Amino acid sequence: MDNALFVGLSRQLTLRRELDIVANNIANADTVGFKVESLMVETEPMRPAMTSPGPRPVKFVLDRSVGRDFGQGALRTTGATFDLAIEGEGFFRIGGAEGELFTRDGRFTMDPQGRLTTQGGLPVLDDGGGEIVIDPERGRVTIAADGTISQGEERVGRVGVVDFQELAVLEKQGDNFYRNTSNAEPQPAAEAKVRQGSLETSNVNPILQITRMMEVTRAYESMAKMMDSAAELSRRSVERMGKVQMQ
Structure with a gap:
């Protein structure tokens, strides 16, 4: 379960960073010569957080850089x-x-x-x-x-x-x-x-950026729910193991 939480946390961190970038794009939609930016992410294989059955290696999500579209504005x-x-x-x-x-x-x-x-x-x-x-x-x-x-x-x-x-x-x-x-x-x-x-003018398309902000927000919420479910499953597992040992 720890692995699922760590992977989920790594994804949440990149989503928070992407949300900041999208918000900055929207804020600069009227800034002269501004170029729209996007987050570049990649997965990186790492050792599992604990020795347990499951995929090896575990792939974490990492924020690598910010990409910039230098396309012509109007x-x-x-x-x-x-x-x-x-x-x-x-x-x-x-x-x-x-x-x-x-x-x-x-x-x-x-x-x-x-x-x-x-x-x-x-x-x-x-x-x-x-x-x-x-x-x-x-x-x-x-x-x-x-x-x-x-x-x-x-x-x-x-x-x-x-x-x-x-x-x-x-x-x-x-x-x-x-x-x-x-x-x-x-x-x-x-x-x-x-x-x-x-x-x-800026080459930011406000409609696309607002749509992307909604997508990132929903992805963040979904990841939070997944992590809550994993934590709850882990808690229940520990409780059941404790009851079995007491019997």
Whole structure:
């Protein structure tokens, strides 16, 4: 019986983790550039908790990682000069305090020094890794599909859009940023197009996520009932053995 309880507990732990992930997806359904996540689980054979008749080895359920769907979200037109969206694969380059960060969230602005920055004040980097500085006195800013920034006839810079051969190297850092956890160098996203005056919406499908939340909740409840039944059966077995010995 102990084995059934331990296996059930391992499954409950993964279901709790999955419920948190699904809830986070729903909470970020309206977050610009957010990518839907899912829990990756696997079974791992282990020795039984006690020597008794039954399957060997016992397979426990383990939480291995979080998968992320980097599929394109819909583009929403805002008309704002510094709202940018990437059509296709790729990420904007952002200058972080501890190295470069990457994001699909193109809600940019211009700080008092004329730098193109994120809403949190981090600099948006150009294709060479430098900061982008704009002079507001030079007139209207236009950003072409290849990321080239112009004011009138003058080229100011080019928004850096890069991609990775393996997206698994990107680790979530919060605030819609990702960090490169490997030595792999990002490459220019040649096929990507920058859309000025637009933002990429989340690729979360709220209906699917709410449905999944209901499924996970029911699975958790079913597992709890199974564990209660196993514990009750074990208790009754002990009581009967005690009565037999007393006789």
